[in-house]
Amino acid sequence: PRAMSRACSPRAAPELVLRVTGLAKSYVPPSGRHRRERAVVAVEEVDLEVHRGETLALVGESGAGKSTVLMEIVSLTAPETGTVEILGQDAARLTRRTARLLRGAVQIVPQDPMSSLDPRMPVGDIVAEPLYARRVPRDVVAARVPRLLGQVGLAAADAERYPHQFSGGQRQRIAIARALAVEPALLLLDEPVSALDVSVQAQILDLLLRLKRELGPAYLLVSHDLAVVRQIADRVSVMYAGRTVETGPVAEVFDAPRHPYARALLSAVPLPDPVAERTRRRIVLPGDPPSGVPVTAGCRFLARCPVAALLTPGRRTRCETEIPRATQVTVAGTHTVACHFPHGGMPWQHIRTDRGTSGRPWNQPPDRPPVH
Numbered sequence: 001p002r003a004m005s006r007a008c009s010p011r012a013a014p015e016l017v018l019r020v021t022g023l024a025k026s027y028v029p030p031s032g033r034h035r036r037e038r039a040v041v042a043v044e045e046v047d048l049e050v051h052r053g054e055t056l057a058l059v060g061e062s063g064a065g066k067s068t069v070l071m072e073i074v075s076l077t078a079p080e081t082g083t084v085e086i087l088g089q090d091a092a093r094l095t096r097r098t099a100r101l102l103r104g105a106v107q108i109v110p111q112d113p114m115s116s117l118d119p120r121m122p123v124g125d126i127v128a129e130p131l132y133a134r135r136v137p138r139d140v141v142a143a144r145v146p147r148l149l150g151q152v153g154l155a156a157a158d159a160e161r162y163p164h165q166f167s168g169g170q171r172q173r174i175a176i177a178r179a180l181a182v183e184p185a186l187l188l189l190d191e192p193v194s195a196l197d198v199s200v201q202a203q204i205l206d207l208l209l210r211l212k213r214e215l216g217p218a219y220l221l222v223s224h225d226l227a228v229v230r231q232i233a234d235r236v237s238v239m240y241a242g243r244t245v246e247t248g249p250v251a252e253v254f255d256a257p258r259h260p261y262a263r264a265l266l267s268a269v270p271l272p273d274p275v276a277e278r279t280r281r282r283i284v285l286p287g288d289p290p291s292g293v294p295v296t297a298g299c300r301f302l303a304r305c306p307v308a309a310l311l312t313p314g315r316r317t318r319c320e321t322e323i324p325r326a327t328q329v330t331v332a333g334t335h336t337v338a339c340h341f342p343h344g345g346m347p348w349q350h351i352r353t354d355r356g357t358s359g360r361p362w363n364q365p366p367d368r369p370p371v372h
């Protein structure tokens with residue numbers, strides 16, 4: 001047990017803090033007729049690895065299944081399909097003792113900070129709760145809470161106040177302090193700044209970077225802001241309709257994405273160089289993002305894929321009948337793509353593009369007529 005608690009602290013963690021393979025998750029309605037048939041497949045096949053101290057960004061359109069992946073990881077239960085390993089421990093085979101230790105090793109800052117903070121609890125209790133859950137003695141908790149509040153830029157006296165008395169950015173600081181209370185080896189961050197004003201976003205991102213330097217946890221970060229991803233992530237994993245389609249070092253994937261969906265997605269990122277930015281073309285995908293996993297025999301991206309549209313019928317059959325598996329595309333073996341035709345040389349000049357700044361931001365759901 002002592003070795004286990006050491007392994008669960010960030011600095012002594014093994015090289016791989018998280019390994020997810022072939023993860024699937026569907027939502028089955030709790031009751032009603034034909035509930036199995038009405039199940040929504042939210043995640044179909046996701047593979048992820050997070051190394052000690054690194055930041056892996058998880059990106060993809062709204063509804064791709066990103067939050068579901070994070071919730072599956074933090075649940076520490078056996079997934080429907082696939083495996084989740086935290087610090088080398090298979091979540092499906094935990095003893096009660098190991099489960100308790102691992103529960104501290106992985107913490108989440110959920111997508112909506114307001115709903116995750118109990119409005120009836122003073123901030124001090126909110127931050128202390130995970131410590132009490134791990135049976136940390138009261139006097140230790142009493143000493144640690146003011147320190148945690150200080151680490152996230154709040155005052156010790158804030159412990160007496162309630163969540164509604166804080167601004168959005170401050171509430172996010174509270175959620176971060178709570179998640180860091182038990183010194184996790186891995187912090188799951190679901191859109192940590194998307195609900196905040198731009199100026200506050202920068203402050204929270206700075207805070208996350210500083211806390212990482214000081215405390216050393218790895219981050220698994222969901223963000224639709226690709227400029228932020230480029231700035232703070234080491235590696236990036238792109239999801240489409242519940243599947244991992246491309247994973248690799250940020251610089252490599254951003255500069256030379258191979259999967260047609262990743263190419264379209266990343267064509268929406270503004271370029272730092274003003275001259276290049278003026279001529280940047282954005283790849284426009286036909287159709288709307290799917291909600292859940294589309295029902296086809298082959299590649300889930302086929303209906304919107306600009307590459308498949310240009311293939312000869314013979315080659316296209318492969319996309320129609322066979323789900324593409326992740327394959328290495330570089331000698332280093334750190335960049336994987338799940339596409340039958342991932343290589344350059346495609347006639348991208350024939351693919352419909354648009355001026356960089358026009359069109360709907362890629363992560364936004366399609367416009368719906370107002371409901372009266």
Ligand SMILES: Nc1ncnc2c1ncn2[C@@H]1O[C@H](COP(=O)(O)OP(=O)(O)OP(=O)(O)O)[C@@H](O)[C@H]1O
Pocket residue numbers: 027040041042043060061062063064065066067068069111291292
């Ligand atoms: N509790 C639920 N019950 C039924 N379906 C759900 C539930 N939660 C999510 N889904 C569905 O699962 C799919 C994936 O949802 P998820 O929230 O994981 O996506 P996401 O990538 O986090 O999207 P966003 O960027 O909008 O946060 C969607 O089709 C969604 O409608």
Ligand code: SF4
Pocket residue numbers: 259260261299300301302305306307308319324338339340341342
């Ligand atoms: S497998 Fe075919 S349809 Fe799927 S992304 Fe690749 S080219 Fe497009």
Ligand SMILES: [Mg+2]
Pocket residue numbers: 066067068111190
């Ligand atoms: Mg989400």
